[in-house]
Amino acid sequence: MNVAAFTQLFITEQQPGIWLITLNRPKALNALNRQVLEQLHSAIVWIENQPDARVLLITGSGDKAFAAGADIAEMKDMNAQQAREFSQVGMTTMHRIESSRLPVIALVNGFCLGGGCELAMSCDFILAADNALFGQPEVTLGVPPGFGGSQRLPRRVGPGMAAQLLLTGEKVNAEQALNIGLCNQVYPAQQLQERGIDMAITIAKNAPQALYHCKRLVQASADQSIENGCRMESDLFGLSFATEDQTEGMTAFTERRKAQFTGA
Numbered sequence: 001m002n003v004a005a006f007t008q009l010f011i012t013e014q015q016p017g018i019w020l021i022t023l024n025r026p027k028a029l030n031a032l033n034r035q036v037l038e039q040l041h042s043a044i045v046w047i048e049n050q051p052d053a054r055v056l057l058i059t060g061s062g063d064k065a066f067a068a069g070a071d072i073a074e075m076k077d078m079n080a081q082q083a084r085e086f087s088q089v090g091m092t093t094m095h096r097i098e099s100s101r102l103p104v105i106a107l108v109n110g111f112c113l114g115g116g117c118e119l120a121m122s123c124d125f126i127l128a129a130d131n132a133l134f135g136q137p138e139v140t141l142g143v144p145p146g147f148g149g150s151q152r153l154p155r156r157v158g159p160g161m162a163a164q165l166l167l168t169g170e171k172v173n174a175e176q177a178l179n180i181g182l183c184n185q186v187y188p189a190q191q192l193q194e195r196g197i198d199m200a201i202t203i204a205k206n207a208p209q210a211l212y213h214c215k216r217l218v219q220a221s222a223d224q225s226i227e228n229g230c231r232m233e234s235d236l237f238g239l240s241f242a243t244e245d246q247t248e249g250m251t252a253f254t255e256r257r258k259a260q261f262t263g264a
Helices: 034-048 080-098 115-122 149-157 159-168 174-180 189-204 208-220 226-240 244-254
Strands: 009-015 018-023 055-060 065-067 104-108 111-113 125-129 133-135 171-173 185-187
Touching (some): 009 034, 009 189, 018 034, 034 080, 055 065, 055 115, 055 189, 065 104, 065 115, 080 115, 111 115, 125 189, 149 159, 174 185, 185 189, 208 244
Parallel strands (some): 018 055, 065 111, 104 125, 111 133, 125 185
Antiparallel strands (some): 133 171
């Protein structure tokens, strides 16, 4: 498989080890249909198999939308079983992004609603353009979220704010999203990709296995006691001392030079 196989996505290596997936349905505001979700899942696997891959960015094509939601045209005539199966396709893709060995950053431009917001929240963190608009407005369509929004949103903004957003269907702009902890940074729209790549370069300079351990620890913190979390941290801290990158990192520090991490 090569990048040409992903007809609903643009996949590019922006810098050595820095990969960008761009959802490519601008006329549909990058709405998530089954084909997009399946290709996104496959693209994650394909990029992870690139030996130099260090960080992944996900964004939407055009200046109007990151992803305006799941594709209502595809969903509206589904029966209950078909809808559940479609939900599972989305859930599987979101989980694959969340569990990636790579740090994954969402670059949110424009509408980030419903399934689009669920996609962004499956990334490790979100950088937003100043024109971004977030929300989980599924209740206005007669349904709850279907790709994990009811579970990830409370982890981002707390249960009270999540309940407000889910039950009202309200949308929040970029500054409001920043204030409630839904996104990490807000940039002028024309600078978003450049600033995202800059952050990815900073992350990519660090040891790949240490980055993955940090991802696992942060994600696990939501589901376990602090005692169990600290035990897991201690285990992964110990395992890191069996890696070449730990030796390189500490040796470089004592020699006052920059470490050259390989992932070994």
